[in-house]
Amino acid sequence: MSDKSPKSAFFDLKATHNPNRWTLEVTPSVCVGPPRNLFMFGGVGLAASIKAMEGTTGRRVIWAAAQYLSFARPGSIVDVDVEVPVTGRFNSQARSRAHVGDQEIITASAALGERPDDLSEQWATMPDVPKPEDCPPMERAQRHDEELHDHMELRVAKGRYGEARKDGQMSDDGEVYLWARPKDGRVIDSGMLAIIADFIPSAVGNAIGKNAGGNSLDNTIRIRHVAPTDWVLCDTKIHGVHGGFAHGRMLQFSQDGELMATASQSMIVRVHD
Numbered sequence: 001m002s003d004k005s006p007k008s009a010f011f012d013l014k015a016t017h018n019p020n021r022w023t024l025e026v027t028p029s030v031c032v033g034p035p036r037n038l039f040m041f042g043g044v045g046l047a048a049s050i051k052a053m054e055g056t057t058g059r060r061v062i063w064a065a066a067q068y069l070s071f072a073r074p075g076s077i078v079d080v081d082v083e084v085p086v087t088g089r090f091n092s093q094a095r096s097r098a099h100v101g102d103q104e105i106i107t108a109s110a111a112l113g114e115r116p117d118d119l120s121e122q123w124a125t126m127p128d129v130p131k132p133e134d135c136p137p138m139e140r141a142q143r144h145d146e147e148l149h150d151h152m153e154l155r156v157a158k159g160r161y162g163e164a165r166k167d168g169q170m171s172d173d174g175e176v177y178l179w180a181r182p183k184d185g186r187v188i189d190s191g192m193l194a195i196i197a198d199f200i201p202s203a204v205g206n207a208i209g210k211n212a213g214g215n216s217l218d219n220t221i222r223i224r225h226v227a228p229t230d231w232v233l234c235d236t237k238i239h240g241v242h243g244g245f246a247h248g249r250m251l252q253f254s255q256d257g258e259l260m261a262t263a264s265q266s267m268i269v270r271v272h273d
Helices: 042-057 162-167 190-197 200-208
Strands: 013-015 021-025 061-068 077-087 091-100 103-113 152-158 175-182 212-216 218-223 232-242 245-253 259-271
Touching: 013 042, 021 042, 042 061, 042 077, 042 091, 042 103, 042 190, 042 218, 175 200, 190 218, 190 232, 190 245, 190 259, 200 212, 200 232, 200 245, 200 259
Parallel strands: none
Antiparallel strands: 013 021, 021 077, 061 103, 061 218, 077 091, 091 103, 152 175, 175 232, 212 259, 218 259, 232 245, 245 259
């Protein structure tokens, strides 16, 4: 389905002379937030942590979990320091600390590796939805500054975004189905899946029928198999909202229905005027 030409990553994580340290320049293309108050998208922070741990260990990620602690602003340099306390025959246990100077931004843990086993099956099934080209683009506010969404293509197969979510009616099931892909032919890998997983808060507005979203407190992603695909179908469900917080999950499928990953997170609910 995808072409075989080399594709570049969504962000430029650089190795250093220290195999346990990686650096990322925070540019507007990896940021979100109000104009003149941009900050690095949490999913980019998790993705950078994953790629740093994969680079240090030489193994693919099985699962990774991040706790979001603070913000990195455009123009800053994020250092990602990796520790590998356990290395086994087939898997490693690692953790990372992403920081700007002394300010810790994201702490992450992960297991990485792969066992020699041919067994492959899935019991999660992709919803029956229209093809990406038959779905309308996600409605978003007009703005003049660059940010992360300018480099993503998002199409809505089910759910309310923009004006449609402001009717004040609670969703019957809290679900949205969203097709997502990076623009400019960027690669869909474990890092890209981690970035897309952080779109779970975008389903909050659909769930509660308001112009709302959320600030992620954490993100956990479990990678089954990164299959060749041009689009990722995000089967997202907000499980519940209470006390100003929401909890939700996402299943990520290739266009062919291959389950690539599952993700879950908790978030602060933000209702906008």
